[in-house]
Amino acid sequence: xxxxxxxxxxxxxxxxxxxxxxxxxxxxxxxxxxxxxxxxxxxxxxxxxxxxxxxxxxxxxxxxxxxxxxxxxxxxxxxxxxxxxxxxxxxxxxxxxxxxxxxxxxxxxxxxxxxxxxxxxxxxxxxxxxxxxxxxxxxxxxxxxxxxxxxxxxxxxxxxxxxxxxxxxxxxxxxxxxxxxxxxxxxxxxxxxxxxxxxxxxxxxxxxxxxxxxxxxxxxxxxxxxxxxxxxxxxxxxxxxxxxxxxxxxxxxxxxxxxxxxxxxxxxxxxxxxxxxxxxxxxxxxxxxxxxxxxxxxxxxxxxxxxxxxxxxxx
Amino acid sequence: xxxxxxxxxxxxxxxxxxxxxxxxxxxxxxxxxxxxxxxxxxxxxxxxxxxxxxxxxxxxxxxxxxxxxxxxxxxxxxxxxxxxxxxxxxxxxxxxxxxxxxxxxxxxxxxxxxxxxxxxxxxxxxxxxxxxxxxxxxxxxxxxxxxxxxxxxxxxxxxxxxxxxxxxxxxxxxxxxxxxxxxxxxxxxxxxxxxxxxxxxxxxxxxxxxxxxxxxxxx
Numbered sequence: 001x002x003x004x005x006x007x008x009x010x011x012x013x014x015x016x017x018x019x020x021x022x023x024x025x026x027x028x029x030x031x032x033x034x035x036x037x038x039x040x041x042x043x044x045x046x047x048x049x050x051x052x053x054x055x056x057x058x059x060x061x062x063x064x065x066x067x068x069x070x071x072x073x074x075x076x077x078x079x080x081x082x083x084x085x086x087x088x089x090x091x092x093x094x095x096x097x098x099x100x101x102x103x104x105x106x107x108x109x110x111x112x113x114x115x116x117x118x119x120x121x122x123x124x125x126x127x128x129x130x131x132x133x134x135x136x137x138x139x140x141x142x143x144x145x146x147x148x149x150x151x152x153x154x155x156x157x158x159x160x161x162x163x164x165x166x167x168x169x170x171x172x173x174x175x176x177x178x179x180x181x182x183x184x185x186x187x188x189x190x191x192x193x194x195x196x197x198x199x200x201x202x203x204x205x206x207x208x209x210x211x212x213x214x215x216x217x218x219x220x221x222x223x224x225x226x227x228x229x230x231x232x233x234x235x236x237x238x239x240x241x242x243x244x245x246x247x248x249x250x251x252x253x254x255x256x257x258x259x260x261x262x263x264x265x266x267x268x269x270x271x272x273x274x275x276x277x278x279x280x281x282x283x284x285x286x287x288x289x290x291x292x293x294x295x296x297x298x299x300x301x302x303x304x305x306x307x308x309x310x311x312x313x314x315x
Numbered sequence: 316x317x318x319x320x321x322x323x324x325x326x327x328x329x330x331x332x333x334x335x336x337x338x339x340x341x342x343x344x345x346x347x348x349x350x351x352x353x354x355x356x357x358x359x360x361x362x363x364x365x366x367x368x369x370x371x372x373x374x375x376x377x378x379x380x381x382x383x384x385x386x387x388x389x390x391x392x393x394x395x396x397x398x399x400x401x402x403x404x405x406x407x408x409x410x411x412x413x414x415x416x417x418x419x420x421x422x423x424x425x426x427x428x429x430x431x432x433x434x435x436x437x438x439x440x441x442x443x444x445x446x447x448x449x450x451x452x453x454x455x456x457x458x459x460x461x462x463x464x465x466x467x468x469x470x471x472x473x474x475x476x477x478x479x480x481x482x483x484x485x486x487x488x489x490x491x492x493x494x495x496x497x498x499x500x501x502x503x504x505x506x507x508x509x510x511x512x513x514x515x516x517x518x519x520x521x522x523x524x525x526x527x528x529x530x531x532x533x534x
Contacts, residue, residue, distance in 0.1 A: 174322035176329030183333075297413035298340060304420055305332065312427045313325045313443040 008089040008251075008259060015263070016082035020235035021045035021228065023274055030278035031202075045231060049224050057220030060121045070117035071218065071225040077110035078232035085239045088262040089251040090161040099158040100148040103240075104141060107192070110229070111137050118214040125206060129213025132289060136198065136210065139296035140191045143184055146303035150181045151244050153310050160243065168247035176313060180306030182245045187299035189237045191292065193230075196281035198292055208286065235270075242269050320368050321443075324485075327361035328444040331481060332423070335451040338474060339419055339458050342406050344466055348393045351470050351477075355385030358477050361444075362484050369488050377495045381480065384499055389473060389506055396510050397466060400517060407464050415461060419454055426450035437486070448482035465513045465523040469506065476502050 025042040032039030059068060081103055084095050098106060115133050118126035148158070154175060155163030191198045194211035203209050215226050243250065249265030251258035287295065334354040341347050359382045366374030397403045430446030437445075455475035462468050476498070483490045490498075513523060520527040 172319075174319070174326050176322075176326045179326065179329055180333060294412050297416055301336065301416045301420055302333070305336070305423060308420075308423055308427060309325075309329055309332070309447070312431075312446050313328075 005091045005093050008091050009083065009093050011259065012087050012089065012092060013079070013083050015087060015266070016079070016232060016235055016239075019267070019270065020082070020231040021049060023235055023238065023270055024231040026271065026274045027234075027278050027281075030275055031281060034278060034282040045227075049228060052219075052224035052227065053221050055220045057222050059222075060217055062120075062122055063217075064120055066113075067117050067120045067217075068222070070113045070120075071222040071229070073113045074110045075225045075229045075232075077106045077113075078229040078236065081106045082232050082236040082239065084160065085236055086161050086164045086243050086250055087239045087266055088259050090165050091252070092161060095159060095161045100152060100160055100163070101145065101158055103160070104145055104148065107144075107233070108137065108141060110233075114214050114226070118217070121217045123217065125213045125216050129210055129216075132210045133214060135289075136191050136292060136296070139293055139300070140188045143296060143300040143303050144188045144192070146300065146307060147181045147185045147188065147244075150177050150303065150306045150310055153307065154178070160240070164243045164247045164250055165252065167244070168250055169252055175310070177306040177310035178245060180302045180309060182241075184299045184303035184306065185241055185244070187295060187302070189241060190280075191296055191299075193234050193237055195277065197284050197287050197295065200286050208289075238270055238273050239266075242266075242273065317368075320364060324361055324364050324368075325443060327357050327364065328447040328481070328485070330357045331361070331477070332447050332451055332454075335454040335474065335478070336416070336419060338470070339415060339454055340412050344397055344405050344407070344464075345403055347467055347470050348390050348397070351393075351474055352386050352390040354474060354477050355381060355390075358481050358484075359386065361481060365484055365488060371488055373492050374484070374488065376492065377480075377484075380495070380499050384503060385473070385477065389503070392506055392510070393466070393470070396513065400466070400513060400523065402464075402466060402523060405464070405466075407462065407467060410461075415457075418457065422453045422457060423450045426453050433486075444485040445482060448478055448485050452478035452482065454478075463524050463526050465509075465516055465525055468525065469509045469513075472509075473502065473506070 022042060022045070025040075025045045028044065029039045029042055080094070080098070084092060084098050084103065086092065086095070111133060115130035118130040118133075120126075151163050151167075152158045154177070155166040157163060157166075190196070194201050199210040200208060201211065204212055206213070211230070215223065218226055246269060249262055249269070251262045331354055334350055334357065338347060338350045338354070341350060359378050362374055362378040362381065366372070366378060397405075426449040427446040430449050434443060434445045452475055455471050455478055458471035458474065459468050462471060480495075480498075516525065516528070517523055
């Protein structure tokens with residue numbers, strides 16, 4: 001493990017921690033502009049985190065230790081997930097810790113803890129949110145895994161770094177299977193990050209909220225950690241999408257100078273992605289919760305067809 | 316260069332298959348027509364690329380014919396038809412889209428398996444796409460079976476013709492020009508006749524639901 005690889009890993013983590021709230025603010029800002037409002041500004045998520053970290057954390061009397069413990073687990077999972085996704089460079093010492101399959105497991109671990117914590121207090125909303133979260137999770141995970149399998153078949157490895165190296169730095173090739181996988185991945189990310197067709201991140205309406213219902217009981221630094229983790233999750237998903245489908249600009253191993261270009265490339269790609277996300281969110285209507293299985297079944301199906309096309313066409 | 320072009324053909328094939336699935340899941344008649352026109356466009360793209368690679372000029376003509384008929388004329392006719400029938404904003408209640416989709420996957424696997432030995436015999440640049448063409452034919456066939464309204468069934472029929480045309484292009488670099496002209500004319504006449512037929516169905520039953528046709532006499 002050389003010094004430069006440790007440095008690139010460190011830089012990737014710092015970039016994830018700092019860019020994630022900014023990405024959230026960027027998406028919210030565009031949502032506000034599309035809705036003809038002036039918006040709270042790009043830095044609002046940072047102010048929010050600052051405020052929450054300085055507030056007292058109130059915990060319900062009936063809470064078990066799990067309730068206090070869960071935010072740290074969730075934040076840790078998301079941080080590790082964003083650390084092993086190749087954002088700036090494929091030279092990541094932490095990457096062997098988890099391949100693409102373990103990455104899905106990390107997201108699942110965070111989901112289980114947030115759902116357990118929501119049910120821990122025993123309020124009706126928490127349980128309702130936890131059930132919905134699990135419903136979405138169990139439908140989204142197979143689709144996400146299948147998308148990653150398609151990419152793994154192309155890269156001949158389940159390690160994300162190897163896949164990205166194959167896609168970005170080998171001879172250019174059109175992969176029709178990745179077109180299917182890309183659409184399926186977009187569907188899954190909307191569902192997993194509680195964005196508009198599945199869940200409205202800005203709502204507190206009890207009939208429709210999913211993510212907000214889970215974290216109603218949290219306050220203070222716990223809430224700050226969970227909000228930061230949600231931003232990191234969006235960041236990690238965006239970076240997986242960019243790494244698989246637009247891998248250009250990510251630096252190779254043994255090329256530390258290329259990281260100078262990787263950062264502007266990443267910021268540019270994230271800005272475009274965030275703009276498109278806000279656009280799609282503004283244009284589409286939130287669907288009924290019982291339509292969600294249909295939406296995610298379509299994602300799963302597209303992912304499976306992507307894999308079949310890869311086997312048939314060999315590309 | 317050749318690998319890139321064959322990959323381009325594969326990409327068009329994948330888009331055709333994707334649009335077949337989108338049509339299977341689409342509830343709105345208007346969007347169905349748009350999807351059909353897009354599928355026609357993908358077929359035109361694939362045919363043009365095959366024509367360029369194999370240097371067969373008659374494929375350019377059939378691509379142009381497809382463009383005129385299936386991307387412009389027939390969708391326009393269908394638009395007029397649904398305007399006249401006043402079903403532009405109709406939404407069909409489909410039974411259980413996820414299970415329809417699962418059957419669709421099984422059909423795709425079946426078609427791929429069926430086409431694999433055939434395409435191994437061929438040395439053409441488009442050999443991989445035969446399975447996809449077969450799959451989109453089967454998917455359109457299924458769409459005709461599960462739809463209960465007349466207009467989506469007609470669109471399913473037309474989409475099946477798209478799949479057949481693509482199969483012909485990918486397996487044998489296109490049929491002889493006479494056959495292609497004949498089929499194109501057949502499809503056009505078919506749309507006209509089916510249009511008239513739809514008006515008759517609606518006159519008789521006040522709806523386009525073809526399940527009414529299953530009863531032998533009025534009760």
